[in-house]
Amino acid sequence: xNNKRNISIIGGTGHVGFALGLIFSSKxxxxxxxxxxxxxxxxxxSGKAPFLEENSQTLLKRMIRxxxxxxxxxxxxxxxxxxxxxxxxxxxxxxLNPKLKNFINFFYLLKKFLRKDQxxxxxxxxxxxICDKIYEIIKSSCSNxxxxxxxxxxxxxILELPKLPQLVSGKSRIAINExxxxxxxxxxxxxxxxxxxxxLVKLFSNAYRYINFSISNQFYxxxxxxxxxxxxxxxxxxDGYMRNANIPLSGFTAGPCLLKDTMQLSSFYNxxxxxxxxxxxxxxxxxxxxxxxxxxxxxxxxxxxxxxGLTFKSETDDIRDSLAIKLxxxxxxxxxxxxxxxEYFKTEKNIKKKDLVRKSDIIILATPHKAxxxxxxxxxxxxxxxxxxxxxx
Ligand SMILES: NC(=O)c1ccc[n+]([C@@H]2O[C@H](COP(=O)([O-])OP(=O)(O)OC[C@H]3O[C@@H](n4cnc5c(N)ncnc54)[C@H](O)[C@@H]3O)[C@@H](O)[C@H]2O)c1
Numbered sequence: 001x002n003n004k005r006n007i008s009i010i011g012g013t014g015h016v017g018f019a020l021g022l023i024f025s026s027k028x029x030x031x032x033x034x035x036x037x038x039x040x041x042x043x044x045x046s047g048k049a050p051f052l053e054e055n056s057q058t059l060l061k062r063m064i065r066x067x068x069x070x071x072x073x074x075x076x077x078x079x080x081x082x083x084x085x086x087x088x089x090x091x092x093x094x095x096l097n098p099k100l101k102n103f104i105n106f107f108y109l110l111k112k113f114l115r116k117d118q119x120x121x122x123x124x125x126x127x128x129x130i131c132d133k134i135y136e137i138i139k140s141s142c143s144n145x146x147x148x149x150x151x152x153x154x155x156x157x158i159l160e161l162p163k164l165p166q167l168v169s170g171k172s173r174i175a176i177n178e179x180x181x182x183x184x185x186x187x188x189x190x191x192x193x194x195x196x197x198x199x200l201v202k203l204f205s206n207a208y209r210y211i212n213f214s215i216s217n218q219f220y221x222x223x224x225x226x227x228x229x230x231x232x233x234x235x236x237x238x239d240g241y242m243r244n245a246n247i248p249l250s251g252f253t254a255g256p257c258l259l260k261d262t263m264q265l266s267s268f269y270n271x272x273x274x275x276x277x278x279x280x281x282x283x284x285x286x287x288x289x290x291x292x293x294x295x296x297x298x299x300x301x302x303x304x305x306x307x308x309g310l311t312f313k314s315e316t317d318d319i320r321d322s323l324a325i326k327l328x329x330x331x332x333x334x335x336x337x338x339x340x341x342x343e344y345f346k347t348e349k350n351i352k353k354k355d356l357v358r359k360s361d362i363i364i365l366a367t368p369h370k371a372x373x374x375x376x377x378x379x380x381x382x383x384x385x386x387x388x389x390x391x392x393x
Contacts, residue, residue, distance in 0.1 A: 007182075008032045008081040010088055010110070013040035013050055013071050015256075015318070016123060016150045017087035019157030022059050025068040027185045032081065033071040044071040052317045052344060055158045078113050083182055085121045087150070089256075096263040096280075098127045107137045114141035119178045121146045125206070125261050128199040128268045135171045146170035146179040147195050149202040154255070155316045165189035169198040203268075206261035207276055213253040214279035220250035220386060221282075221289055231388035251387045252323035252366055253283040255312035259321065287327035290384055291334070294362060298382075300336045306360030307331070308353060308375075309367025310342040317344035324366030343369045357381065365389055 011017040012033025025031040040050040049056045063069040166183040170176040223230035237244040266273035312322040341356040368387040
């Protein structure tokens with residue numbers, strides 16, 4: 001028997017699945033977080049959030065106490081649920097083509113446990129057309145397939161999700177109605193779309209953001225080559241001139257979503273997504289650009305370079321696809337002495353930020369954690385501050 005109050009989340013101890021599971025459980029649903037990551041399963045069941053997610057720790061403890069949520073590696077537990085939400089990763093390979101095999105194969109496994117009255121909801125960001133393929137795989141067991149992409153910004157899901165309009169698309173009227181009713185419990189506005197529209201809205205949104213950041217990164221590089229201050233020029237651009245109000249800051253544009261989804265879109269468009277490729281060259285090229293600029297001025301073999309911040313963005317412990325890590329690797333491959341520090345990502349190689357500043361000749365501010373804003377960096381040190389966090393003042 002399916003229970004309408006039961007939800008299974010596959011990839012439930014990952015970034016998207018964990019937060020979503022907590023949100024549903026806080027609305028009275030019984031949530032099983034199904035995952036293959038044993039370490040995260042253990043953490044969740046002992047009431048410990050597996051990574052930084054704002055407001056998750058207290059909520060998790062309460063939901064575990066109230067027996068509204070648990071984590072498991074048993075896929076067969078989906079039998080207990082009316083709703084099955086898929087949040088597993090959709091990576092690209094080293095040639096930046098989507099790795100579809102694992103994602104698609106998963107549905108052959110899932111199919112064995114499906115029944116006609118269940119609702120399968122894909123939440124991952126997918127290569128356009130994948131929903132149709134998956135529908136063909138599972139339809140003889142269950143034809144209620146929806147695509148409802150996640151649109152939160154990482155680590156703020158619990159705060160953001162209730163405020164964002166939810167896209168709902170599906171392969172059957174039942175799938176659409178059921179998914180709409182489900183998501184209505186956790187957010188105010190629902191937008192019904194075609195499946196292909198929802199797939200493209202998700203990828204276009206991430207590609208748009210990725211390209212937008214690359215514009216400022218390109219401007220930053222131009223300014224650096226002219227020995228000019230991009231942050232000053234950016235401020236003048238914005239001063240009383242509303243058309244420029246939204247120009248982003250430059251920075252290390254990285255993480256598990258923006259580049260990956262831009263490349264999924266490009267692959268879907270037969271690699272003719274020229275803007276996407278230019279943005280990738282600019283954003284991914286920033287670490288090399290910084291090193292080259294420094295090499296022109298200094299003999300880096302005689303310097304110690306401190307990399308301040310390792311995570312892919314500020315106030316997170318997530319280093320997936322971090323450009324700070326790419327920078328560190330590049331420096332090490334050139335046999336340059338490096339030091340590293342981070343406020344949230346822990347490794348024994350890290351040292352304290354103040355020690356890093358003291359011991360380094362050159363400091364590269366790679367992640368703009370708030371804790372670095374007030375760092376005192378002496379005039380005798382060289383600071384590379386692509387975020388304008390410290391120079392800005
Ligand atoms: N991270 C974000 O902020 C964000 C935002 C919007 C959309 N997305 C999309 O959501 C999807 C998930 O991203 P994420 O950041 O949560 O990834 P993640 O790696 O943090 O989580 C994925 C989880 O799936 C689990 N998993 C993988 N294969 C599995 C299987 N066969 N069975 C059960 N569990 C399995 C992994 O162990 C992991 O815990 C991706 O498509 C991503 O693009 C992510």
